[in-house]
Amino acid sequence: xxxxxxxxxxxxxWRRFTIALRRAVAAAAGVREAQLGEVARVSxxxxxxxxxxxxxxxxxxxxxxxxxxxxxxAPPWATGALLDQAVRAAAAxxxxxxxxxxxxxxxxxxxxxxxxxxxITADQDTAAGEGALTDRRVAGYVAKYAxxxxxxTTGADARIRSEAHIEDLPIAEHHRQMMxxxxxxxxxxxxxxxNLRRWAHMLGxxxxxxxxxxxxSTTFTALRAARAAYRLAEHRARLGVPADEPLVVINHWxxxxxGYRNPAERELAExxxxxxKASRGNRPQGSDLYG
Numbered sequence: 444x445x446x447x448x449x450x451x452x453x454x455x456x457w458r459r460f461t462i463a464l465r466r467a468v469a470a471a472a473g474v475r476e477a478q479l480g481e482v483a484r485v486s487x488x489x490x491x492x493x494x495x496x497x498x499x500x501x502x503x504x505x506x507x508x509x510x511x512x513x514x515x516x517a518p519p520w521a522t523g524a525l526l527d528q529a530v531r532a533a534a535a536x537x538x539x540x541x542x543x544x545x546x547x548x549x550x551x552x553x554x555x556x557x558x559x560x561x562x563i564t565a566d567q568d569t570a571a572g573e574g575a576l577t578d579r580r581v582a583g584y585v586a587k588y589a590x591x592x593x594x595x596t597t598g599a600d601a602r603i604r605s606e607a608h609i610e611d612l613p614i615a616e617h618h619r620q621m622m623x624x625x626x627x628x629x630x631x632x633x634x635x636x637x638n639l640r641r642w643a644h645m646l647g648x649x650x651x652x653x654x655x656x657x658x659x660s661t662t663f664t665a666l667r668a669a670r671a672a673y674r675l676a677e678h679r680a681r682l683g684v685p686a687d688e689p690l691v692v693i694n695h696w697x698x699x700x701x702g703y704r705n706p707a708e709r710e711l712a713e714x715x716x717x718x719x720k721a722s723r724g725n726r727p728q729g730s731d732l733y734g
Contacts, residue, residue, distance in 0.1 A: 447624045450647035451637045463533035488655040512658040523562040542633045599644035621646045
């Protein structure tokens, strides 16, 4: 039960960690938190990875830049040792209290003991030595975790619609029990804000696999612009149009129809809709916790 509640609050734990991290860096730098942005900027990128036991681990890259963000050299005091100390202090200080419940009590949720902090060196840094954690290796790890999904666990690919649905899933019993717990806790009013039934197929975890601070790197707008420019250059090359020659793009759409082409198509669609509605209405809703 505590594992499911921890999963449900993992995002809040991370949010509070980032706040505590900024405070720890500011304290180590000898400035107030409100003044930290004038001398440095703390950025991060984080990915979530499911373990075989069903719990998520967070892998994060934390960086200190100058006040202008990426590309601005960090101040001299922002050393690896300082960041190591700040990360550990922030992780140890964060705690989230689960909603009070007469049925299951209240849990104080924290990070586990496995806080591993390692410096990242440039791939070209020959002094780092073999086995050092380089930027290229970290990029590979992040890509692996981003595509790994829940492969380490047996779970559902879609949301659970009933407790009976859980029993029909071809999954490990441990993960089945976590889904049951998420479903039953989700039926208690004090946990309504956690939407646990909606996230039962994710074993209670409600977060995204990847999050990053706003100033970590480039933006999606910049990426879309770069892709558009690249494709435009491809089209110009294929058409033999020089880069300095204006290119006019004409988009033309014609309305081909609205609705169904004939009464038979309408009847078929209505029959399918009625069958799906009846199927949803006949699904068992499962039992409530402790009752």
